[in-house]
Amino acid sequence: MNMVLPQKTPDARVEKIIKLAVMAVGGQGGGVLTGWIEAMARAEGYVSQATSVAGVAQRTGATIYYVEMAPKGALDPVFALAPAAGDVDVLIAAEMMEVGRAVMRGFVTPDRTTLIGSTHRALAVSEKMAPGDGIADADEVRAAAEIAAQHLILADMEGLAVGQGSVISASLFGALAGSGALPFPREAYEAAIRAGGKGVEPSLRAFAVGFDAAQGKLPETPQAPEEEVAPFRLVGPEKLQAEWATLVARADRLPEPVHDLALAGLAKVVNFQDCAYGALYLDRLDTVLARDDAAHDWALSAAAAKYIANAMAYDDIIRVADLKTRAPRLSHIRHEMRAGDENLLQLTEYFHPRAEEIAGLMPARLGAKVEASETWMCRLNRWFDKGRRLRTDRLPAFLMLHFLGGLKGYRLRTHRHALEVAHLEDWLRRCLAEVETDYALAVELVKCRRLIKGYSDTHARGLGKFDRVMDAADLLRGRDDAADWIARLREAALQDADGKALDGAIATVRSFV
Amino acid sequence: MAERSFKAEVEHLRKGDGDVFTGEGILAITKALLENGVGYVGGYQGAPISHLMDVLADAEELMGELGVRFEANASEAAAAAMLAASVHYPIRGAVTFKGPVGVNVASDALANLSSSGVTGGALVIVGEDYGEGSSIMQERSHGFAMKSQFWMLDPRPNLPSITKAVKDGFELSEASNTPVMLMVRIRSCHVTGSFETRDNQRPPLTVAEAAANPQSDFNRVVLPPMSYLHEKDKIENRWPAAEKFIRDNKLNEFFGPEKAPLGIVVQGGMYNSVIRALQRLGLADIHGQTEVPLYVLNVTYPLLKDEFDDFCAGKEHVLVVEEGQPDHIEQQLGSYLYKLDRRVKLHGKDVLPMAGEYTGQVLLDGLTAFLKIAAPEMLPGAVRAPNAEAPAIPDLTQTVPIRPPGFCTGCPERPIFAAMKLTEQELGKHQITGDIGCHLFGCLPPFEIGGSTMGYGLGPASNAAFDGGGDKRVISILGDGGFWHNGLSTSIGNMVFNKSDSVAVIVDNYYSAATGGQDVMSSRAHNDTKSTNNPISKALKGVGVEWVRQIDRTYDVGKLREVLREALTTDYKGPKVIVASSECMLNKQRREKPKRNQAIRDGRRMEVPRFGVDADVCTGDHACIRLSGCPSLSLKRLDDPLRDDPVAHIDQTCVGCGNCGEVADTAVLCPSFYQADVVHNPTKFERWRAEKTGQIIRWLQDRRDAKRLRNEGVAT
Structure with a gap:
């Protein structure tokens, strides 16, 4: 009855089981990736089992796919159906916070786990909703991943794939190949993609960049976006450039902690109005500087440089109309929408002016009177308060906005100002x-x-x-x-x-x- | 049309004797049904067996060839009721739905079926939606088997075992004249693997042949005094017959050494997880050869007293691994041991948690705890005396945000909830009930509309206490799926009959979208085998709803808000129902996108809309996001030292549904949104006009730029 069962030597083959989990956001193609991995393992003489949890998690929620594989023998191995903490060899996380979630759940451990993560962010609703900056700290996740993983591969797999006209599942599959975590040659991976038969060429291109990324070979910069212009560089006619240079020279004399912000602020208000307005900005800043000193490292003036500029470049109809009718905007939108020369672009702006905006546009004293009058505000609302869709690729709407955007000379006399x-x-x-x-x-x-x-x-x-x-x-x-x-x-x-x-x-x- | 097509895979269902099938669990189940001469199949979709319904639908042609009738039942109750065909006729039938919510809905029919008893094998394939990824309250279906006296199979989660369970289930059902529930867990539905196939069998008696020769026997009708006899029959005949069949055919399995001081009783479905824990403890090899005896319950109800007693013989400690609560199995086994006056110590929920999924870590911990009590010498040294501290990994619980499911990009339900939130801002918070379906995501941030869900089609019914109206009318939500499942009678009929002074919003996206886009009666698509295009508003009128407002474009947020306001403020006292219809964007894109790409390739004119945000105009307040939550409407940080907060940004996954613009307009948010329609293959006239317009615009821009200083950069 009371026999003792001594502990036996564990089966070494159990250690040979490769356990791989994919943590993705619904809609990222985690199923395709899992299918490739499984098919490849079988083709390479392994027994493989995959599981997934489909359901509402597909709808933008977090979801897990799980694969186990082992060399084929006479008998089938018994595989688990879900990843267990501390028992995952390869963890693929298709988004930065999913990297964090994988670490949090204990699926990434220093003794065994190769962690392949994409650093791009698909922001959760809670991060986006805050009226301020609610974006989670990716650096904390990165730091934790560095401690938790035995082998860590982090790169913007989404960006790499999109750059190749493909989707993240392909670049992640490439990174898996590049990581060397599975005992299969690169050709086996590519064969799995070909066997899949859908979007083979773009997938193979994304696979290749993912492979390189895993081996530390990131492509130069993905593709140089349009020429970035520093926010405080202004262009314009020569005469005005000279005025601008005077202002810049004045800003250059500001204490170092204030200088950069003041220059950016100066550019912002001049872009908003003109050089005289810029001078006014520096005057206002000077009143703050006069009360400030180096002992406080000019903290007050630095803050003031930033927020006075923001306050002076307020959002009125004139500013919005001006921004919407500038030339670089159109080329930027064409680029963003990937419209080629063979395409036309139709642009519809969504405006909804209210009586307040109309009153704000009136001369100061009139505007104040109108705003104080309920009858007039009701009347203005009746006339103007409705949604307007303006086709700015057509002349009538463009002309109207162009006209409004050109009211800078009058702006300083408005009620809003x-x-x-x-x-x-x-x-x-x-x-x-x-x-x-x-x-x-x-x-x-x-x-x-x-x-x-x-x-x-x-x-x-x-x-x-x-x-x-x-x-x-x-x-x-x-x-x-x-x-x-x-x-x-x-x-x-x-x-x-x-x-x-x-x-x-x-x-x-x-x-x- | 369902989200996932199995047309290609369905060809594997034709495999015959000696072939090997490789694929997913649900396909294997379908194949097993055909191999076992099933005469009719049906069911109602829902995770995790939605795909089983999709497979069946896609296999309809093959089933037709075999004389098998397939019915996409209106609800789980309808599916269970269909098994009535096996009461009088020796025909095998199988239906599928999710557990336990589907079982709840079906319980009336299941109870009556169990009382009547069956002649042909009746199989209920239940996808038990328990544990991670589940979308429902966490309960077990086990209790239904106990109360109605039908048998429950919980096979080991591999394809050979699952397909064998289909065969065993039919035979057990016929041997005991009792319906059998075959339970498959979430992951075993989607587990992949292989099994050897057999030829498909035509049913010996088809439903068509049976209907041509009708039979009846009043002894099978659930009416007194027959119903009293049914109960006796269950106990005196059907139960012993089932036990005999289970024992004789060795449906439960034993693994490991015959003699040992300890053992584990495990539900079939938990077998792999237990083996993995034993493997990690060095007590099982890769093939599952275990040092600890296992008694695997592929049949979890009924439990065989003598079989269990035999297993316990010579053991001092036995562990029951039973996921979920109540611990029905452990209680029953404990009672057996007590009545048999055995000394063996029974463990279960003392070393394993009472509630929650038995994950790998939970089982490893539980088994370790059990072994520490029962046989500490078996544990590996590292467990008995761990010497290396695991490195501390920073705690990320405060960093990583939760990611609940939400509306897809372009979802037509988003603007409905945006309009409801705007109505709330205008008229104050209302008492709102939700229903089951994608629209239940509306109760999550950013909308937080609705505070309860009582069951499928029960949204309006769960507001019935407030039917009398008052200062503020209550609102309920109902989906088109829920409407046809149960809502028309239980919710709408209830409102009409009770002269409810409340508002119901029916979210009509043309499909049973949350379960994978299956057609429902009001679907607008043509379906060869089903009757679609039956408008909801017509059904409403038919049951006596007089105040009906049909909205055919939910993206019109302003109009929706207006209609909601009207419904909440009108003098009309009866039920007010708003039908808000727009097609599920997932389905629409799946259909339209390939067509559109083809048209562009063919050189036809095509407009592709997308939205954008002027980063310079956006002030980073995110009010638009609080009325949207769209995955493609996100944030980005600007490289501008003057800006503190990230601005709104629309990425390339935008489908141009229009919600952003409509909301910005209706809620008077800001002028940052623009819609950009890229015109492919424009006409010659368009091209000419665009060129001329462009010239004038550029001239105007150049003229102005010559007179001012400006920043040439566009915030990107």
Whole structure:
């Protein structure tokens, strides 16, 4: 009865089973990749078994495919149907966060796993929804993958495949071949693609770049996009270039921590209006610099250089119309849409002006009056408030936008401009009021300008959040952690659209002041 | 037309004696049905057996040749009811649906079928949707077998075992006059492998022949007093007959040494996972030769008391590996041991978790824990005294975002939920119930519309408590699949009969889309073997819904919002139903894209739409994304030191559905969106006009550029 079963030597052949998992986002062709791997293994004299979980996970969710293989013997091996933590030889992750998920789930271990990952991102909804920057930190994933994997191959497999007119499954298959993780020659892989019979040539090209990427041979730059122009390089007639050079010379005299941002800001406002406006920008910046000093590393001025420029280059109809009718835009769109010379391009712009925009375009005093009048605003809404589809590849719509975009000479007299100037000056005044007593608080208040963005309702919501964070300064003034709290409130305001996180943060502030 | 076509694979179903079939589990099951002389098949799609329905549909021609009737049943209840053909006639029938939700729907018919008993073999192939990748609540179908007294097979997950289970199932069913449920788990449906085939068999009696010679026997009808006799018959005759068949034909299997102080009882479906854990512990070889005796339950109900007792003889510890809860098997086996007064120690949920999927790690941990108790000397040294600490891998749980399923690129349901969210912003939050189908993704971010799902076709019914109306009318969602499955009677009929003052939105995408794009009654496609093109709005009118609004382009967000507003504010008191129809984009692209590419190659004029975002105009607020969630509408960071937040960006996977533009317009978001239609093979006139327009535009641009400073870069 009470016999003892001693531990036996484990079957060495068990170690020969190759376990390979593919973690993909639904729609990435993980099934095709799995099919190739399985077919290749069989063709090479291996017994192979694949499983997958189809279902709603196909619809943009995360999904796993799993393959096991072993050299064919007299008897069939018993394979598992799902990957187990700590027991995966090759892990292919078709997206950067799926690399992270694979590591998180323990499928990548330093003793055995070759991890082949694509560094491109398919952003999850939660990352895209935040009104601020909600994109997950890929560097953290990379760092974890470097520790977890025995052999790590990371490259933009999506970009490589698309560059070859193919899809990611092919470049990943190439990377698998290039990794040498499976005991099959390159020809076996290519034969599997040929046997698959669909889109063979592009697949083979993507396979080849994936193969090279796995061996550390990345193609030069995939393909040089159109000439990138530095954001602070302006072009134009010579006479104006001379004026611009004067402004640049003035900016060049600014302290080093402020210089680059100021130059970028200068280019932005001149592009928005003209050189005189640029000079005004530098004047405004000077008032901040006068209150700032090197002891603080010019942090206040650097922040001001950025946000004054953004405030001065506000989004009005004139700016939008101008941007939409510029020449480089069209060639950029043609490139992006991959329209060749043989194709025509039809462009439809989606506009929806409201009474506020119309009133904003009026001369300052008239506009203010109209905006104050409910009757007039109703009337304007009746006339203008509807969606407009403008075909800017045709003359009527183009001419209208071209005309609007050319109203720069008049812009500084509009109601909108008056509003923006008043708002900007009030904001700067409130920020500068803190400089002597709490320098850090002043810097943080300047940065709150980030909260103002969007158009119409979104813009109004942004303004509301901006006001609430600015007002919180009154509660916090005099505390050592006032600046920290303003920074925290600003981050909270960027977390969700409705301002729930901000409500919570402000409630916290109220609880202790 | 279904998402995946098996036309090519179906040819493998013609293989005969001595051939080898290599492919997926579901195809193997179909082949086994034909080899075993099945007379009729049917079912209702749903993961993980959707593809089995697709295979059957694609194999209809072959089945026709063999005289096998295929029915794409209206629901699981209809499928189970079809097995009634095997009550009086010696015809083998098989139906398939998912478990346990399909089994829930079918349970009425299954209970009656079990009471009546069957003459021909009746097989219910259930795809048990349990564990990772499952789309439903986590329950077991096992309880249904216990309560209705039908038998449950859970074969080892390899093709020879699964196909053998089909044969065994039919024979067991006939030997015991009881329907048999063949359970296949998610992964075994899609597992690949090979098995030796046999010739397909024509059914000895076809359904056509049977219908020509009708039979009836009132003793089989579920009415008193016969129903009392059925119950007795189950216990006194059918159950013992089943046990005898299972024992005599060795349906359950034993592996490993005959004599050992310990053993493991395992559900057939868990066999491979248990072997893998034993392999990792050095207790099984690559072929599954194990040092620990295994009793593999390919039949998980009924359990054979004496067979189990024999297995336990001489053992001190026995582990039951039973996935899911309640632990029906462990309870039953424990009760056997107690009544037999055995001393053997029974383990199960003490070393394994009560709930959740038994993954590789869970089983490794569970078996290790069991062996530590039962036979610690068998464990490898590394387990008994681990000496090397595994390196610490950074915790990514806060970094890696979850990735729940969502609407596909260009999905016609997205604008419906965008319109509902805009309505919510205007009229406040409403009580909203969801239903089963892709549209249930609407309750996830970014829309968060709807807060419950009670079952297929039950969306409006689950708002019935609020039918009386009030200050704010309630809204319910229903899909076209759910509408025809159950919704027409259970939800819409319920609304009409109770004079419901609420709003139902029927999401009509022309298919049963979530299960893989199968046709339903209102599908607009022509289908040779099914009746399609039966409009939902007509059915609504037919059952007495007077307030019906049909929308034929869901992408018109403004119109949808208007209709929703009307439904929520109208003076009309009865049920208000909005039918929002646009074709599933996956199906549409599958059909249209090859045609379009061909047309372009043929030199015909073709417009290909796509959307774009002017990065300079976008302020990085992402309001558009909160009304979309489209995979092709994403973000990118600009190389501009003045910009803090990433801007919206539309990638090349955009199909130009128009939702972005419509939403930007209706919600008055921003002017960054543009639609670019690339015209292939334009006409001569178009070309001429574009050239002239271009010249004028360039002249205007040059003239202006000569007078100003400008940044030539376009934010990309």
